[in-house]
Amino acid sequence: MxxxxxxxxxxxxxxxxxxxxxxDNFGLDDQFFWLNGDxxxxxxxxxxxxxxxxxxxNGKIKGYLKLVQLMHGSxxxxxxxxxxxxxxxxxxxxxxxxxxxYWVMWGGDLYxxxxxxxxxxxxxxxxxxxxxxxxxxxxxTYIPGDAKLARQWYGAKGKYHECLMYPSNVVDPKIxxxxxxxxxxxxxxxxxxxxxxxxxxxxxxxxxxxLPYKHENINIFAPLSxxxxxxxxxxxxxxxxxxxxxxxxxxxxxxxYEYLRFLKSIDIAIFNHKRQQAMGNTITLLGxxxxxxxxxxxSHYALLKELKLNLKNFSDFDLNLLDKKASCDNEKIxxxxxxxxxxxxxxxxxxxx
Numbered sequence: 001m002x003x004x005x006x007x008x009x010x011x012x013x014x015x016x017x018x019x020x021x022x023x024d025n026f027g028l029d030d031q032f033f034w035l036n037g038d039x040x041x042x043x044x045x046x047x048x049x050x051x052x053x054x055x056x057x058n059g060k061i062k063g064y065l066k067l068v069q070l071m072h073g074s075x076x077x078x079x080x081x082x083x084x085x086x087x088x089x090x091x092x093x094x095x096x097x098x099x100x101x102y103w104v105m106w107g108g109d110l111y112x113x114x115x116x117x118x119x120x121x122x123x124x125x126x127x128x129x130x131x132x133x134x135x136x137x138x139x140x141t142y143i144p145g146d147a148k149l150a151r152q153w154y155g156a157k158g159k160y161h162e163c164l165m166y167p168s169n170v171v172d173p174k175i176x177x178x179x180x181x182x183x184x185x186x187x188x189x190x191x192x193x194x195x196x197x198x199x200x201x202x203x204x205x206x207x208x209x210x211l212p213y214k215h216e217n218i219n220i221f222a223p224l225s226x227x228x229x230x231x232x233x234x235x236x237x238x239x240x241x242x243x244x245x246x247x248x249x250x251x252x253x254x255x256x257y258e259y260l261r262f263l264k265s266i267d268i269a270i271f272n273h274k275r276q277q278a279m280g281n282t283i284t285l286l287g288x289x290x291x292x293x294x295x296x297x298x299s300h301y302a303l304l305k306e307l308k309l310n311l312k313n314f315s316d317f318d319l320n321l322l323d324k325k326a327s328c329d330n331e332k333i334x335x336x337x338x339x340x341x342x343x344x345x346x347x348x349x350x351x352x353x
Contacts, residue, residue, distance in 0.1 A: 092128045
């Protein structure tokens with residue numbers, strides 16, 4: 001008998017393409033999506049399998065009541081991120097639902113344990129989160145280190161399910177090669193700093209590493225289209241002050257094909273996150289053979305090194321690119337491991353296992 005799957009989603013850029021992927025590969029007869037968030041920023045096609053929470057007070061109340069109904073009527077519940085504290089509260093007061101809940105771990109929803117502001121509100125939320133996470137039926141991620149941390153910090157007992165999770169973590173060789181064909185040659189060294197305006201990118205620390213090279217033939221790009229508005233101002237101000245015309249802030253969203261073309265023009269990417277983050281960008285850039293600098297004390301570094309990928313340590317930053325062999329090796333490894341076929345097979349196991 002086919003299981004009824006409920007996807008509980010707070011909208012982000014990953015969700016609309018994921019819904020399309022599920023529809024194309026599994027159909028929507030037994031898949032239902034409860035969706036909450038900014039539908040203008042992250043438009044989702046209207047389908048019978050979607051429930052969109054209205055952004056009015058009454059709409060939200062009806063939305064969460066509907067969620068409780070859907071949770072009880074489903075065989076398996078996939079929680080796409082655990083950021084909505086109201087959903088955590090529902091599960092805290094209805095612990096019988098937890099065995100059929102699978103937490104699709106995004107990163108920030110785990111690392112708030114370590115990086116959150118340690119005040120009384122944090123303590124109350126963590127008191128409620130702990131038994132919910134502890135008794136979750138499944139932990140879904142492709143980074144074993146994150147599942148390990150969930151067990152260490154929360155005593156999580158759920159089964160670990162390896163899964164690439166979203167199409168953004170899949171490399172399509174045809175699309176990358178298509179963008180590569182259209183790429184114009186450039187003599188300047190293009191450097192990418194971070195993936196968003198979130199302070200966790202530690203932009204200023206990266207800028208300090210780049211300062212000795214400010215007179216070199218470089219261009220510095222910082223994607224700042226979503227995240228903390230105050231941090232955006234700070235980053236732009238410092239970038240302009242230190243690097244002038246060599247600094248370009250990216251403050252508007254790009255279409256996916258446009259962003260891929262932009263990434264293809266990058267020579268060096270620097271991700272200075274102190275937690276698991278920016279994996280979609282990391283995977284794509286490595287699949288393109290780009291040189292990537294990152295911290296070595298984060299959970300996803302261990303996975304990437306286990307895959308024998310060639311990475312560079314942020315603390316030893318310089319402008320030297322990977323040699324041709326290391327770059328080609330990275331492309332091969334990424335395209336083999338982060339494939340659409342693998343994602344589909346992993347989802348089959350989660351949906352039907």
